[in-house]
Amino acid sequence: MFLVLLRRLRLAFYTLISRTSLAAFEKPDIHFFRFGIPLVMKCTRRTFSTEAHALVFLGSTGLKLPIPHLLDSVELDGNTYTVMTLMKGVPLFDATLHNNLGNPEHPIPIKYDAIATALWTLEQPLKDKGKVMLSASGHGLPDPIQFFEHYMNPQPSVLELYYHITRHLDEEGRPQWTTKHLLQAYPEPMQAVLDDEVAWVHADLKMHNVMIDPTTGEFVGILDWEDSGWRPRHWQVLCLRWYGRAQQGCFANCFRRMRFPDKTEKAYDAMPKLLCYMAT
Structure with a gap:
């Protein structure tokens, strides 16, 4: 009390x-x-x-x-x-609308990339090795197949995560879709996503969460770290390259031109073969 x-x-x-x-x-x-x-x-x-x-x-x-x-x-x-x-400055999204800071040659995408890859250097604790959809509190993260409106439990592996989000792929109407069925039906794309690393991912690393100095245009920092956590590394690449209102095309294209580690690029390329939609 x-x-x-x-x-x-x-x-x-x-x-x-x-x-x-x-x-x-x-x-x-x-x-x-x-x-x-x-x-x-x-x-x-x-x-x-x-x-x-x-x-x-x-x-x-x-x-x-x-x-x-x-x-x-x-x-x-x-x-x-x-x-x-408090991080002073203005969101990059607003600055882009008014000052054309979304120019593909602007250095801010490079800093975006540097921060994302710095997060990738973090190693999971041994007790959590391989787990995904795991937050800093030890709980789950927003469920991508429910449009992030509900939280899913931490998954013991990337395989279990993709099993959870690919049940729509069961074209034969099996009573129970299993990880074995998934691996047999989609061996190559599944191998690609399983070969990638687990990393700390900011799932909303987009223009409205990046603060810049409105006068100089210099990078200040990144906001909104709730719901960040351990996810497949290629999910960060998806977030950066995703076209949308919060990630304007010219800016997303910067990350489409950047090359990430080969196994992450292969996993990213395999995702559309496994997901009925891609949302971040």
């Missing part, structure tokens, strides 16, 4: 000295601190796979990543309130 009271007092204090932005209708769960304090508080409607968990993990790796630094987190009433440093 005493600990819960302390949490409520901390949250009340943070709420008192912060406010939502003028664009609160877009991000109602983001509070900016008053009095020029360079902090922000983010409310996540769950207590697992949160940004706080990810920032604690990434901060412990020794990598010098351009990400927010965690100051505090409060778990209360099923929500997590993450207090972290």
Whole structure:
């Protein structure tokens, strides 16, 4: 009871000295601190796979990543309130619309790539070796076959993950689609995805989560690390190359021209043969 009271007092204090932005209708769960304090508080409607968990993990790796630094987190009433440093600047998406920073020759895609590949140097703990869809809290990640609206449990292997997301491939209507059936029906694409590595992936590494200096156009950092976690490495490439509103064509094309490790490229090429749609 005493600990819960302390949490409520901390949250009340943070709420008192912060406010939502003028664009609160877009991000109602983001509070900016008053009095020029360079902090922000983010409310996540769950207590697992949160940004706080990810920032604690990434901060412990020794990598010098351009990400927010965690100051505090409060778990209360099923929500997590993450207090972290404010990254100044504007989203690359907005800057691209106004300043043409989406030019394919702009150096920011190179920094994107450097950060993604730096994350790939991280090694899984032995107890989690080979597991995927695994967050920093030890829980699951958004399920791609449910349009990321629900969370799936961590999968023991890439094979089990692809079994989960390829049940639509069972054209013979078997009572039970198994990993054995999957491997027999699609041996080459499955071998390609299984040959790739497991890596720490930011599944929303897109233009709206990249902050740049609005004056110089220089890269500042990357936001929104909740739901990052251990996934097949080629899923990061899919995210970077995916065309969409949040990843304009000229910018996505930068990553289509970049070449990643051969086995990752082969796995990326094999994905369309296994998935009924590709979404990130």
